[in-house]
Amino acid sequence: MLTFDKCGIYCAQAGIYIDPWKPVDKAIITHAHSDHARWGMKAYVAHRLAVPVMRLRLGADINVQSVEYGEVLNINGVKISLHPAGHIWGSAQVRLEYKGEIWVVSGDYKLQADGITTPFEHVKCHSFITESTFGLPVYKFPTSEEVYADINAWWQKNRDEGKNSVILAYALGKAQRVHAHLNTTIGDIYLHGAVDNINKIYEENIGALPIAKRIDASVNRKDIKGAMIIAPPSAADTPWLRSMQPYKLGICSGWMQLRGTRRRRGADRGFVLSDHADWEQLNTAVRETGAQNVYVTHGYKSIYSRWLETNYGLNATEVDTLYTGEALDDTTDSETAENKPDESI
Amino acid sequence: MKAFSQLFTNIDQTTSTNEKIDALVTYLDTADEQDAIWCVALLSGRRPKRTIKTSELWEWSGELSGLPSWLLAESYHIVGDLAETISLVIPPSNDERDHPLHEIINALIALKDSDEQQRKAYITDMWQHFGRQELFVFNKLITGGFRMGVSDKIVIKALAKHYKVDENIIAHRLTGNWEAHNNTLPKLLAAGDSGDDISKPYPFYLAYPLETPPQELGSVGDWIIERKYDGIRGQIIVRNQQLFVWSRGEDLLTEKFIEFEGLINILPNGTVIDGEILPVKDGKFLPFHVMQTRIGRKNVTKKALQEAPLVMVCYDIIEHNGTDIRHLSMQERRTVLEGLLTTLKEQHPELPLQLSPLVQCTTWDEVAEERARSREYVCEGLMLKRKSSEYKTGRRRGDWWKWKVDPLSIDGVLLYAQRGHGRRANLYTDFTFAVWDGDELVPFAKAYSGLRDKELLEVDAWIKKNTIDKFGPVRSVTPTLVFELGFEGISPSPRHKSGIALRFPRILRWRQDKGVKEANTKADLIELLNAYRE
Incomplete structure (x- = not known):
C-alpha cells in the first residue's frame, strides 16, 4: 500500500505522501521537526498541536488541515488516522487502512513518559515503518525523572559555585520537557529566543511553563547570575553563548550515553535525555504492533534490520530516507535547517 | 570502588586542571591508604598485568546480556571502547555491593594462576553487583590501557597539596620502579634516603x-x-x-x-x-x-x-x-x-x-x-x-x-576510513592514504591526527555519503579527497605494499584545492626515500 520514492513515503491509493522531502501536492506530517515537516507542499495534514509550529516555521499562509488523534479521514477508500507517537507534543504515528491491510508510519517516537507529551500508543498493523536512531543494545536510557533530578542537582551545584547553567536542547520538544521540570526554587530561568518562540506556542495551546525571561536587548547580562539558560544546539560555540559567562554547559541528548561523544562535544555535562526510543523501547514497539513486515529507516538500519530478522524472524527491510533522527553534530533543529542526508551511522 | 569510580567520574566531567587536582585531593583525604597508593599507581600507568583475555570477556558478556556475538561486535565498533561496550550491555544490577579498590586489584592479580571457570565466576559475579559507573571503571581495570585524563603533573600537584611536600621531591619519588602492593604513599614518598631506590631516575x-x-x-x-x-x-x-x-x-x-x-x-x-x-x-x-x-x-x-x-x-x-x-x-x-x-x-x-x-x-x-x-x-x-x-x-x-625541521610531506588520496576510538568513537577518523602508481592507487600510510574537529565532522559526513563498500568497521570510499601528509622519516619496508614505511605520519592539511589526479605518485615517494638515505 505504501512505497518509497524519491519524494518520500507514498500512498498511491490516497494520492498522499507522509513526511515527504520534496514538494508534493498533499502531505501528512508526523511532527513539526524540520527533517519531517518541510517547506513547499501544496496541502498539509497534521495534528492540531503541530499546526501552529508549522505555521511559525513554514509560513503563516500554508494550507494545513488540523486533525485530532484517532480522528479518521477517508481518502479514496483509505482510512487514515493519527495516533500519539510520544516523540514531542503534537507528534503522531500515521495509521493507514485499505481493504483490511494496515500500515503504520511511526515517524520519530519514544515509549518513555516525559511528563508533557501524550504517551505513545501501540497500534496493531501488518507493516510497520520504524526509525532506528538508537537501534543498538548499548543505548539504555535512564527514566526522565532521574535525568530531571540530575539536571536540577547540577544547576544547584553550579549556582553554589557562582556559575550559570546552560542547557542545550532542541527548541521544539526537548526544551519544553526540560523547562517544565526545572526546580524554580533554585534560581531564575532564561531562554534563547528560538526556545521562547516555541514556548509561547506551547503555553497558548497546552499550558503554563515555569516563569522565564527571554534573553533580548532589554536583559542586562550582568543580572543573569546562577541562572538556568535553555538554548538550542545551534547556540554552541557562538558569541551569544560566550556572553553567558561564567557558565557550565550541559547537553541533553541520547548520544550522551557514549563517553566518546560526551568528550568530543566538550560539554561539562552530558545528560542522557532523548525524544527517541532506545533499544528496549524499539523492540517493544515493534513486537507490540504484531507486524510481520518492518521497514527500518534512519539510524543503525542495517544492524537493526538484521536483529529483527534473526531474533524475531520478521521480514525487515532497510529503507533510505532523508530523515536525520537525533542529530548531534549539526543543527537540524534550527529554523533554517538544510536537508541533510540520512546517515546517523 | 564507589569512591574511586566517583573520582573517575569527577575527573571525566571536567577539563579544568584545578578541578581535577581538587577531585584527587578530596579522594586522597578520605581514601583507605592501600586504595590511595593503588589509585596513584593506576594514574601513573602502573596497572597490574592483564589476567583476562578479550575473547573471554566477549563470551561472558554475551551470555549475561543474551546478545549474539555479531551484535556485540557491531556495538563495539560504534562505542569504540571495549570496557564501555561491556558495561552498557550487562543488565543493570539490582543488588549492588561495594569493594575496596585494593581488594579488587589483589583479586585480579590472584586470578593469574586460576583456571577459566574461576576467572569467569569472579568476573561475572562482579559484573552483576556493580552500578553502571563502577562497572565501567572495573572493566577499564581488567582491559587494556587504563587512562583517566590525568597527567603526571596533576598527580604530583595533588600529592604535594595533600601531603604538603615539595612537588620536585614527589616527582622524583614517583619515578622508576615501585610497588603499590604492601606499600603506602607516606612510605613511598619518604623513601628518599634509604638505599632501596638506587635505581631511581630523575624526572626528565x-x-x-x-x-x-x-x-x-x-x-x-x-x-x-x-x-x-x-x-x-x-x-x-x-x-x-x-x-x-x-x-x-x-x-x-x-x-x-x-x-x-x-x-x-x-x-x-x-x-x-x-x-x-x-x-x-x-x-x-x-x-x-x-x-x-x-x-x-x-x-x-x-x-x-x-x-x-x-x-x-x-x-x-x-x-x-x-x-x-x-x-x-x-x-x-x-x-x-x-x-x-x-x-x-x-x-x-x-x-x-x-x-x-x-x-x-x-x-x-x-x-x-x-x-x-x-x-x-x-x-x-x-x-x-x-x-x-x-x-x-x-x-x-x-x-x-x-x-x-619542517616535516617531509606528500599529497595522498583518501582510500579507506575506519571509525576512531575514545572521543572519536562513531566518527570515521582513521584514514588510509594512497599514491598513484600508473593508473592504480597504492596505499602507503595511515594517519589519525592533524585535522581540526570541524574538519573531522565534515570528512566524516563526506565518507558516509561516498562509501563504495563496507568491510566490518572499514569503509572504502570514492577516491576524491586529497590530504597533505607530513612525516619525520621514510624507510624501505618489505611488509608494506608500497614498499616504504613512514615515521610519524599525520595530516598537515586537507588539500581542497587539489583534484584526485594531482596527488603524488609512488615514484615521488621513492625519490624522497633515496634522497633521505643519502
Missing part, C-alpha cells in the same frame, strides 16, 4: 616546540645549541656498583642495551647522565628504524650488535659524585660533563658515550642555516637551552626549546 626535563621566531629568545650567546637526535632519550645511572638504563617512558632497558654494561666499572658511583641512545656505524648515526627492530626483541642478537651498536650522545649530567646537581646552571653542568667525559675517553677510547657537540653560531640566521642542514646529520632539528637554566621537571616553557 622536556622541551616545548619553538613557535616564535628565535630572535625573540634574546642573544644567541645566552644559549647552548645542539642537534636534536632521533633516538631514545634515556638516563644512564651508576650507583653502588650497579648500572641502570632508563628510557624517557620510564622503562628500565638495562638488559636491552648491553653496550653499556662496561660502564659499571668506568663511571664513578653516583653518576646520572641524560642523553640520546642511538645506533652508530663507522662514526655515522643510523636512522631510528635500525634500532627499532632491536627494542622489540627479547634477546639482542650478535647480528644486531654488529649492525647497529649503540652509543649515548650525552647532553647533561644531573647527578655527580652522588649529589643531585639539577640546580646548577646548564653551563656549569655542561662543564662538569665535558670534564668527566674527556677524562674517561682518554682512559677508555672505546667508551660508548659521546659528548653532544655544540653547534657554534653567532647569529640566529646562522642557527637557522644549521637547522636546515639537520637531515644531513640524521637529526630532527636543533635544541636550544638557556645557559643559565636549571634542570627542571617535566615539560616547561621558557628555558629549553626544540626547533624541529
